[in-house]
Amino acid sequence: MSGDSVPPGARDVTTASIDGGSARIMLVTARPGTSPPGGREMLGRLNRGILQELFGERLVVMELEKPEQGGQSLTLALRGHIDGLTPAVIAAVLRDIERERVGLVFLDGSNLGALAAAIKAEAPGVSVCTFFHNVEARFFWGSLKQRRSPRALAVLVANYLAERKAVRHSDTLIALTARDSRKLKRLYGRAATHISAMAIDEPVATRGIAAGEGPPYALFVGGTFYANRAGIAWFAEHVAPRTGMKTCVVGHGFEAYRQGLESPGKVEVIGGVDDLRQWYRGAQVVIAPIFDGSGMKTKVAEALMYGKKIVGTPEAFAGYEAVAAQAGWQCRTADEFVAALAEAEALDLPGFDPALRALFDAQFSRDAARTRMAAILGLPVMERAVP
Known part of the structure; x- marks a missing residue:
């Protein structure tokens, strides 16, 4: 025109x-x-x-x-x-x-x-x-x-x-x-x-990022659309209190939900950030407690891009079924999330897993x-x- x-x-x-x-x-x-x-x-x-x-x-x-x-x-x-x-x-x-x-x-x-x-x-x-x-x-x-x-x-x-x-x-x-x-x-x-x-x-180079310093944490990344809000609220109430790792919530708009989500030593709301790399670098695992929606969840492809394993629901892995077993853990209940996170915490996971990155390169x-x-x-x- x-x-x-x-x-x-x-x-x-x-x-x-x-x-x-x-x-x-x-x-x-x-x-x-x-x-x-x-x-x-x-x-x-x-x-x-x-x-x-x-x-x-x-x-x-x-x-x-x-x-x-x-x-x-x-x-x-x-x-x-x-x-x-x-x-x-x-x-x-x-x-x-x-x-x-x-x-x-x-x-x-x-x-x-x-x-x-x-x-x-x-x-x-x-x-x-x-x-x-x-x-x-x-x-x-x-x-x-x-x-x-x-x-x-x-x-x-x-x-x-x-x-x-x-x-x-x-x-x-x-x-x-x-x-x-x-x-x-x-x-x-x-x-x-x-x-x-x-x-x-890929916005910037993500290959070979080193593991971050300090205690490992579970990372949730996403915006405040309805399924993200409901999912992380459920996780904060039913899963986070029973895990050894703190969960960091990163995403524009989540500052407004800090009071309802945060728990000392268990859940910390970071909110919007300019650069996700440092948060992926220090994460032991990425979580995706999503129970509703359509399409595919960006956070799963993004985690693979950064070479990180994912603990998520079957809904979060919709469209990723062919790689789900290699990409992480599928969980339907709070007990399954707690068990998967305990396993992830006990593993010596690399800061960047090239095999996961290869899945991203090939398909996403x-x-x-x-x-x-x-x-x-x-x-x-x-x-x-x-x-």
Whole structure:
């Protein structure tokens, strides 16, 4: 998009012309925020970077600015106009599809289903690929159960309706896990066409980090979305008092929950940090007491990247089943968590386990995700756009 065609709430960040007359690819994604990114935003940024590598100047990017909470009408939300996707934005996207000769639109989220429907109605020859960060209906159902309110119900309904449109009107559906694919089939009558696991970028060198000084601890890393809050609260009440290791809780926003979580010598809330490396360096093990959700948990891939074993629930290991036995311990009860943590504390675990890092590199790294994306989009595995 360019010039006066850009509506409020959207921004076109691509100015390159059509390369060689070939069809272009449009990415529709959320505008990066200024606060520390969560797992979804991290994966969205990774998808964007991979598409840029694969398509170079053929990539057109449309950024959506999420409106302020409460600044959107319920009627529009139930029509799928959520998360910055307004009627004006949809109209502008349709204009740019024609102007830029776009042949494929990549929607970074099933919350953008109203756009998929509009594209198929107005430009049926354009392929639509939707990337599912979660099964949004399942995710927001869990959120509603944790905090029942009219707003939470409205968010659930709006996302269900948008996601249903995404499933119905997309040519390609990419889910993170086979479990999510099955949920799409149950909810909407159609499974994902492709599975591509969670992947994360390596922000800085993480290989060979030495063990930290001082007493070892169990590390919990994550933002304050509902399943993280509920999981670490359960752990602090039922597991931490029975373990020999202190648990450190690292994550933006957890400062507000310090009073309810902390216990001297057992649980310490660190909150947001600028650099996770020092916290992984000193950790004996990473914990993931997550009992609800959808998609895959970023903290598990991140722990593998740092060469750390994980003590987590089956929910935390969803999508990681093939590597779970090597990656750590699966626990369903407080007793199982206590036993696993005692075993981890007794082991002489390295500060960085190269075997765990190898699992990350093979399946959950940027290179692994790029190879999968190229195959899904029909590109030769080694093809790369020339800058």
